[in-house]
Amino acid sequence: MSINEQLNSDLKASMKAKDKIKLGVIRGLKSQITNAKVDNNNEDLTDEQVGQIVLKEIKQIKESIAEFKKGNRDDLVADQEEKLKLTEVYAPAQMSEEEVSKVVSETISEVGAESMADFGKVMGAIMPKVKGQADGSVINKLVKEHLQS
Template sequence: MSLVEQLKDQMKEAMRAKDKARLGTIRMALSAVKQIEVDTRETLTDEQTIAVLTKMVKQRRDSIAQYESAGRPELAASEAEEIQVIETFLPSPLTEEEVAAIIDEAIAQVGASSMADMGKVMGALKSKVQGRADMGAIGSQIRAKLN
């Protein structure tokens, strides 16, 4: 079952359970996927759908930081609830050890030896860790290993 089909099934379950918060978040995710499908005129793969959901989580984390700095904890809590719903559809996150092993493998695979090769390493890693780890944190770990 594809990720979009899982989203649709969960949307139906949320409707039956009358869970408005979950239903709204799932509808928002499906809308974002559908918008990209309409724009590109092609059906998204599970990997591309994960990229869309990951982007949505990142946007919500940014919103939480802004709401908290503006003194709006109720809006930050709403965003946090949306993150929890979206994360149920993302693959399980990688541990620190798994991330380090994947980074070491990618550095060896690309033959990176300096910071000039960082883009190659990031390119090799992106498909492996998409939606399972924070790319910003991975970038800083790669910098530390290449310096």
């Protein structure tokens, strides 16, 4: 079942169950998907494109949580964490940190990187390989660790 089909199915279920939080999350995702579809000349989006939209939403929620924590708004943090859990259900499968570390090592060898000066070259080579499968901050951290050692 595609992400879009899953969203439609869960939308109906959450409407029947009167789950307002889940309904809001799903409607928000569907709205972003519709906007992307319009930007794509009304052509259907691939699962990969829909996955990118979901990952972008997850990133925004995580940023909101960080900002609310800085502002000591625990009530809003709890709301956003609930929203994050519901949104992560639709995210494409992510690589483990060990798998990302292996890709980082291979890429560093491929491009012949030796120091932090080669950081941009390594990141540029890695990102297309793991697009949508790993968080950029994790990749960034691992590349720095590998280049510093």
